[in-house]
Amino acid sequence: MNAFSSLKAGLLIFLMFDPNAHAQGIVYHFGQSAAEACAARVADPEERSARILRLCENALHAPDLTPASYAATLTNTGIVKMRRGDLDAALADFQAAHAEDAASPDVAINLGAALVRLGRFDEALNVLADPKAISRERRHVAYLNRAIAHWALDDVAHAHEDLTVATALKPDYAPAREMLQHFQVADAN
Numbered sequence: 001m002n003a004f005s006s007l008k009a010g011l012l013i014f015l016m017f018d019p020n021a022h023a024q025g026i027v028y029h030f031g032q033s034a035a036e037a038c039a040a041r042v043a044d045p046e047e048r049s050a051r052i053l054r055l056c057e058n059a060l061h062a063p064d065l066t067p068a069s070y071a072a073t074l075t076n077t078g079i080v081k082m083r084r085g086d087l088d089a090a091l092a093d094f095q096a097a098h099a100e101d102a103a104s105p106d107v108a109i110n111l112g113a114a115l116v117r118l119g120r121f122d123e124a125l126n127v128l129a130d131p132k133a134i135s136r137e138r139r140h141v142a143y144l145n146r147a148i149a150h151w152a153l154d155d156v157a158h159a160h161e162d163l164t165v166a167t168a169l170k171p172d173y174a175p176a177r178e179m180l181q182h183f184q185v186a187d188a189n
Contacts, residue, residue, distance in 0.1 A: 021113035021124070021145040022175060034059035035073045042076040048083035056080055067102035074100070075107050082114055090114050098127075105133045112145045121149040131165075140170040147179065160185070 038056035041047045056077040059065075065073065078093030094111040097103050108127050115124035124145065131142040147162035160183050166176035 021116035021148050022109075022141050033064070034062055035065060035069055038073055038076050042079050048080060050084075053077070053080045053084065067100060068104070071097045071100035071103035071107065075103075075110055078110060078114070082110075082117070087114055087118050091118065104135070106135050106138050109134060109138060109141050109145065112142065112149070116145055116149050116152070119152075121152045124149040125153075136169075140166045140173050140176065143169065144173070144176045144179070147176070151179075156183075 034055055038052065038059045041052045041055070056073060059073050060070065060077065074093050074097040078090040078097065081087075081093060082090035091111070091114040094107060094114050098107045098111050112124045112128040115121070115127060128142050128146045128149070131139055131146065134142045143162045143166035147159045147166065150156075150159035150162060160180070163176050163180040163183070166173060167180060170176075
């Protein structure tokens with residue numbers, strides 16, 4: 001099938017509150033292909049098996065992948081690598097996906113998450129500089145990742161601001177709500 005059948009989002013949450021950034025699966029798939037199987041499995045935030053990594057890597061070589069599906073599958077492959085702790089390889093996949101013309105702007109969430117996890121906070125902030133470019137249904141994750149980067153750079157005011165936006169966008173988003181609980185807002189007087 002040449003058209004996309006569905007778009008699914010998988011939220012990658014390693015810990016409820018931690019300095020680790022969060023990623024979103026860009027899970028485009030079509031037909032009964034390896035790319036579809038990869039996407040379906042990556043939607044499970046616990047999935048990190050070597051078998052799924054191989055499936056996703058093999059899916060990248062399918063001759064019928066559209067450019068957008070290739071970028072999405074590359075992103076999904078990076079998500080599995082990040083879940084397995086191979087941050088440098090995940091970063092390379094996210095950078096390659098982000099460079100694809102047909103890539104979703106949501107790839108920035110994953111690229112930013114990998115940079116945060118690698119301690120490259122300024123670069124993460126650069127990648128996530130325009131969270132409004134991210135799809136509305138995933139934008140809260142971009143704000144959370146920015147908040148984590150700001151926090152790590154001791155920019156508490158911007159961290160608080162981004163967490164406030166993340167919780168306004170998605171009030172039931174536990175990672176942002178829990179991180180926001182670590183702040184106490186006091187009068188400047």
